[in-house]
Amino acid sequence: MLLRRSFFLSLIVLYFAFVLSPIFLMVLGSFGDKWFGTLLPSGFTLKWYVQLFGKSMYVRAMFMSLRVAALAVLLNAAIAVPAVYAIHVLNSRRLRTLFDFCMLLPIAIPPVVMGLGLIQAFNWKGFSLVGTWPLLLGAHVVYTLPFMMRPLMANIEMIRWSLLEEACLSLGASFGMTLRRVLIPNLLPGLLSGALMTFAMSLGEFQLAVMVTGSVTQTFPVVLYQAFYVSTGFACAATTLLILVSLLTLSGLALLGRSFSADATLGG
Structure with a gap:
């Protein structure tokens, strides 16, 4: 038993060392000051971060990424909420099949293929x-939409929306009031989770961006x-900044999941 535990512990340590070593080297x-032909860099300097926030090209690129990611979140939410509502309420096998297909889209269709299709279209x-x-x-939006729809679908199934909607109708609430006062607040956990995931995926996406963008975009x-x-x-400093943003997003997801789990426990 001790030997087995030691073996699995060694595998875990090796795995994390394999994953975290490149990140550690990037931050280092x-x-x-210089890093050429050696395992570790030599000297210490902050000039790369000064250049990172001092050159207009990189600042413009960061703002472009943030703008596209934020707009992708808003558009995904505007598309995903009605789509998930329709799929759940209509309970159609064809719509469910279409939903499952959309969930597999980022895996089944590589971004390179999607980029070539967009260029031709x-x-x-x-x-x-x-x-x-x-x-x-x-x-x-096309690439990250499944990451918004999946948590929303799980959310609407968890709250048993059909029962809630029947209760609202029996109390005389209009359709618009039901959506504003009941549906959206109850879908808030799924919306926040999908928004954070969409933002992180859009911010770090490379293959589509390198194919469809120009020098200004x-x-x-x-x-x-x-x-x-x-x-x-300079590239290491830029990578470190991107890693920091991704870690903050993942931390937000973890805190969000823990918060809603605690609320569910207290409510139960």
Whole structure:
């Protein structure tokens, strides 16, 4: 038994070392003065972070990523809430099949294939959306929509919406009031979880962005990829910033799940 525990513990340690070592080296490299041909960087400097927030190209790329991610969250919510409501209330097998297909879309269709399809669909003679931020936003909405719909579907099934809706109708509430006062507040946990997941996925998405963006609409991951060929320390600083944003988003998800679990326990 002790030998088995030691074996599994060693596997866990190796796994986390394999996952966390590159992140540790990136953070270390962001403070290193030089890093070329050695395992660890030499010297200590903050100039990479100064350059990161001082160059307009990188600041513009970060704001582009934040804007697209925020708009993707809003559009996904506007699409997902009515879609999930219709699928749940109508209880149609075809709609459920369509929902399951949408859930598999990011896995079944690689972003490269999706990007090529968007380029072919919106690049006509005399009219082209390739290189514009609306096409980038549309691509991110399509790619991240399942990450908004899945928690919402789980949420609406958990609250037993059919019973709640019947109770609202029996009390004389209108359809609009039922949606505003009952449906949306009860879907808030799923909305917040989907929003955080959508924001994180959109912020770190690279393959679609590198294919459909132009020089003015480049997102932060695209600029980050180009920075690796210019300056290693600067690229490490940019990567560290992206990792920090992702960790904050994941921490928000964890705290959100713990908060709603505690509320459910107290309510029970």
